[in-house]
Amino acid sequence: MEKRRDVFMAIADPTRREIINMLAHKSLNLNAIADHFDTSRPTISQHVKFLQDCGLITINKQGRERYCEAKFDNLxxxxxxxxxxxxxxxxxxxxxxxxxxxxxxxxxxx
Amino acid sequence: MEKRRDVFMAIADPTRREIINMLAHKSLNLNAIADHFDTSRPTISQHVKFLQDCGLITINKQGRERYCEAKFDNLxxxxxxxxxxxxxxxxxxxxxxxxxxxxxxxxxxx
DNA sequence: TGAACATGTAGGTAAGTACCTACGTATTTG
DNA sequence: CAAATACGTAGGTACTTACCTACATGTTCA
Structure with missing residues (x-):
């Protein structure tokens, strides 16, 4: 079996859909995203990585923070x-x- | 973890997307669907069951055959x-x- | 500089997925 | 009726996912 990380898989998860919704309004760093969920920060970090792998978000490093910005083209x-x-x-x-x-x-x- | 079988999960799988595409043209029984794929008939049967669980297809029993019809409303x-x-x-x-x-x-x- | 902060990652677990073969059950047909 | 057909399901395997708790690294600030 092959590991699929495409856009359809990305939006299959409700947490990832919500992350995309949040980023539609403005860029957020990882902690800001994680604060909106009950799940742990590392888990959110992995969801963000998934979204990044699919090209749905880009990450801009600013000091010790990573700002996530949604890229909707792949939708x-x-x-x-x-x-x-x-x-x-x-x-x-x-x-x-x-x-x-x-x-x-x-x-x-x- | 909770077992999610929603429409987003349904279309996350390329095989299931293709099944939906096939049924958009006309109703097909299970063997007709399975013949279009390399995967085994039972596997296709499970995909069809998944789609049925999500309300994306309905199954009409006709004799020993089950005709699958797409229901697009949930899309x-x-x-x-x-x-x-x-x-x-x-x-x-x-x-x-x-x-x-x-x-x-x-x-x-x- | 040392504490606090932001984040990534390693490593582990429980559960789900996608797949298979084997087999059971209706239904049709020769 | 017996063989063939259409299908579901049981049971197993390999892999992925979603989640967690540590822990390591880099950055800022008092």
Whole structure:
């Protein structure tokens, strides 16, 4: 098995999603991030490292502090994957007509 | 640790993403899905169960076959989370002016 | 300079994941 | 009815994750 550290894995964890949300507002150093969670600082440090590995944040060293800044570009990949299905959850496609139409299509496909 | 089986976890796995893509075109039974992968049928069966647990697919029993149909509604959650950051990766926000603006903002925040 | 601070990392644990083979159970079909 | 088909699940393995408590390193400040 191969170790996957991609953006989809990154946002699979709720703690990491929350970190991204926090950094969307402003840059924070590691302790500031860790203070928002019940988990230990080293654990948060590892989550931050994960996010950095995926290119979702960059770290700027300033003295003894490391300021984390979110880089959202790689979220585009997730966005694009999800958006291709947007048509399926819009009202238009949930109408009865389209539902029946889909059923018919499946029948003829088999 | 708690076992999380939410939509974010579901789409974290590339095989599961591909299954969803396949089902976007039409309903398929389990063997039809498994045939598209190198992995064994039981493994695919477990991925399908995962997706079912997350409400991303429903299974219609027809004789000895189980037809899997994608249900995209729960992807809305992912879509909404990602889209809130869309502003950050648009051209407008990548311009030099806004970059400098952001730097200034961070400085004054600290 | 020495204490306090910010952080990384080593090392360990419990649990989850992704995968497999083997086998059991319906259902269809020759 | 017996063989073939479609599928679920049990049980095992190797690896990853998320978490922790030390501990080490670099930086600031009294």
């Amino acid at each position: 585009k990949e997730v966005s694009q994957w999800v958006e291709q299905f947007k048509q399926f959850w819009t009202e238009r496609f949930n109408s009865l007509d389209n539902y029946l139409e889909k059923i018919q299509k499946n029948k003829s496909d088999k | 809305k959650e992912v879509s909404q989370w990602v889209e809130q950051f869309k502003q950050f990766w648009t051209e407008r926000f990548n311009s030099l002016d806004n970059y400098l603006e952001k730097i200034q903002k961070n400085k004054s925040d600290k």
